[in-house]
Amino acid sequence: MSTHAKAAAKFLADRDRAAWHDRALYLVREKRDRMAHSVPEWETLRQAASDIKLHTLSHLGHYLEQFERNATANGMIVHWAEDAEAMNRIVGQIVREHGGRKLVKSKSMLSEECGLTPYLAEQGVEAVESDLGERIMQLMHRPPSHIVLPAIHVRREEVGALFEREMATEPGNSDPTYLTHAARKCLRETFRTADISMTGVNFAIAAEGSFAVCTNEGNADLGTSFPDLHIAIMGLEKVIPDYASLAVFTRLLARSATGQPVTTYTSLYRRPEPGKEIHVVIVDNGRTESLCNEAHRNMLKCLRCGACMNTCPVYRRSGGYSYSYFIPGPLGINLGMLRSPERYGGNVSGCSLCYSCSNVCPARIDLGEQIYAWRQEMDADGVADPQKKMMVKTMNVLMRHKGLFYTAIKGAALAPRFVYNNRFNPWCAGREMPRFARRSFNELWKSGMIDQPKKEEK
């Protein structure tokens, strides 16, 4: 069994929770569908997004330098980091020079990727997550299970119990409005007392030297409103040419992510307020290597909207923690493989090859096709699952030889059911084997027992 299947079995042990998780995400997907269908030029927008990203990726050096030049002229300070360690070191250095012990953070998958929060903790700097879902996960000491909906797998009663412990809310009260407003009050204190703010970057606009941060809660905006230091970290693929491109992406992002026509706040940072500083750290950490990978460089077009997760039948029914890479779903399977096939190869089987992800991706990334390609590559590298390989080989022989095939079918129909419908057959976990018909279709057809469609009379 793959690492994914094993972990999924654990998630599926709680059947109610698994069914609820599946439903909750499907609702998000349905909202996305309604939004997509309400925009007449939706498919044109997706194509445009894909083309803009491909264009930018093919001139990435040019656009990054242009962004740096313009951002610097606007008064920001730009840094370059080759890998996770370098990013953490640079952030640590900025914090040290500025002074301060409390950093308020808005959601950033890059900081997760680089392990920034534990690094800062070692330096004696506390990083507090301010997005509600991220904060819930931070207080639970667990990673997010979805890139846009970090606490999608957590039930309201669990949040109630957590907040009762951490924020002294009323015992037994798990009303989402009550809990959200309790967190608002509590985090407001953090916002007021933080010395440093940190955000991710959704889009860095090369021609203007500005960058966009998109949230619904306003946590990034409030976070950057009080302290005099703002550190923004970005993967180098986040750069786009201009505002015309930004407009295309903002029309797609929230519709794809949560089924809203736009995020509540699409904030553009261009010039620090007098007496304040904005630092932007541009991070590579393996991205240039992915760009060299012709078969898989498409992954760098990703906007991190999460639509591929919400639509994925495997993700919805196995949960974010069933994947061994920190990003789950079709996106995570692919990014994990780009990071290390040896470490994350166990995820590629978590895909039914339905290709729904490829059809919803606003940047038209061929996620499903790439997972298929990884499976072929894994076989060539000799890391494919031996049990599955054996099965496929047997099927291959069986299907190529008519006589053998029909004998096998006959045998199966005559054999007592327990021979194949048992717990040693992995296919039977959570489902019943279908019954084999007494007589095959082929047999029925040949003996004339199937009505032939009548020829039309002229």
Add this chain to the structure above:
Amino acid sequence: MDAKQKILQRLSQSGMPEHPMPVLDFEREHFDDPVASFRQAVEASGGRVAEWPDGVSGAEMLTSLGIELSRVVSNVTGIPAALDPDEVEDPRELDGEKTAVVEGVLGVAENGAVWIPQRARHKALYFAPEEIVVLLPRDGIVATMQDAVADERFNRDFGFGCFMSGPSKTADIEQALVFGAHGPMKLTVVLCRDAE
């Protein structure tokens, strides 16, 4: 070689074929009544839309919206403010039971967002108060985000600016929608006479 040089060198060796920048001249969503669509979109995002009738004073207009004048923080001419946000040294003083009254420039019919470039000393003005009122000239309403950034009133020389649609919200607890996550709990867009 420093990090930047190394990254740029690796990028130049990516072997990625040249892709042209697409021409973004495709037909965009059209609205027969952009103001009505804008109003709908703002309401769908949890905000409300009001009008500022001619001949009505700022104080009367705000009072008719149920806003207590003693809470008003604003630097907009014609708005009676209890507090001038630009007189405040520490942006934290803008936090609390206050109503910010600010100016928006463009409204987007497809999603109810209002483009608000920073026109105050502290950007905290737009996020820290509990309530925000955005004054928007009626003729500032455009169809889509693409129309907004192409509009000449979208002046690129800002320090900070925000496309804001509705009050702050979250659905992080069991996907139940709750207004007032961290930013303002309430948002009103007041449509004003066309800008001169």
